[in-house]
Amino acid sequence: AQRVTQPEKLLSVFKGAPVELKCNYSYSGSPELFWYVQYSRQRLQLLLRHISRESIKGFTADLNKGETSFHLKKPFAQEEDSAMYYCALIQRTGRRALTFGSGTRLQVQP
Amino acid sequence: NAGVTQTPKFQVLKTGQSMTLQCAQDMNHNSMYWYRQDPGMGLRLIYYSASEGTTDKGEVPNGYNVSRLNKREFSLRLESAAPSQTSVYFCASSAASGSSYEQYFGPGTRLTVT
Numbered sequence: 001a002q003r004v005t006q007p008e009k010l011l012s013v014f015k016g017a018p019v020e021l022k023c024n025y026s027y028s029g030s031p032e033l034f035w036y037v038q039y040s041r042q043r044l045q046l047l048l049r050h051i052s053r054e055s056i057k058g059f060t061a062d063l064n065k066g067e068t069s070f071h072l073k074k075p076f077a078q079e080e081d082s083a084m085y086y087c088a089l090i091q092r093t094g095r096r097a098l099t100f101g102s103g104t105r106l107q108v109q110p
Numbered sequence: 111n112a113g114v115t116q117t118p119k120f121q122v123l124k125t126g127q128s129m130t131l132q133c134a135q136d137m138n139h140n141s142m143y144w145y146r147q148d149p150g151m152g153l154r155l156i157y158y159s160a161s162e163g164t165t166d167k168g169e170v171p172n173g174y175n176v177s178r179l180n181k182r183e184f185s186l187r188l189e190s191a192a193p194s195q196t197s198v199y200f201c202a203s204s205a206a207s208g209s210s211y212e213q214y215f216g217p218g219t220r221l222t223v224t
Contacts, residue, residue: 009150032211044153044200044215086152090211096160096204097143097168098213100152 002027006101021072023087031089033070038084114216123191131186133201142184146197191223
């Protein structure tokens, strides 16, 4: 069965510090990986996906198939990055529904 | 273009009561989903509908039923609410075609069962 693990419930950093939100997955095939973000009082929204290899709001994430990881990184955290971050995967065949990790709350202090 | 809308935003039920959560999307998406969000557990799939006329169970379907009324609407029904169903419920939709599997989420319904 597929599984997504986010080991940190809370990550607290100071503004300007680097950020790395960890995500590991287990899946027998070749999944698609995503990061979703939920700002306070807002709906869940897509931050980035591994297939597009893009940088959104300064965040990047590289899929490491050897380590089955998809960590989210940003070199310099901003206060507006404070939010709940969810790593998720979707299988390429069959049921096309997201499997989410438990989420990491990022708190960026001034 | 409202995206995904959900009603109600908040609801308090007594144990044993029933209710239906409504979801609609105006993006002409084929697939729709219901998730529940609980602290420390992320979002878990309750039911999904790959296309109009089809529904399938997700990870935590017990105690729920769904109806894909048409392409736009996907409702979630609690027949006999239990305190364990206290949660935030999110509906989502996706085109689910080609390379686009991005899911768009509604604002959520916060349900408390006493």
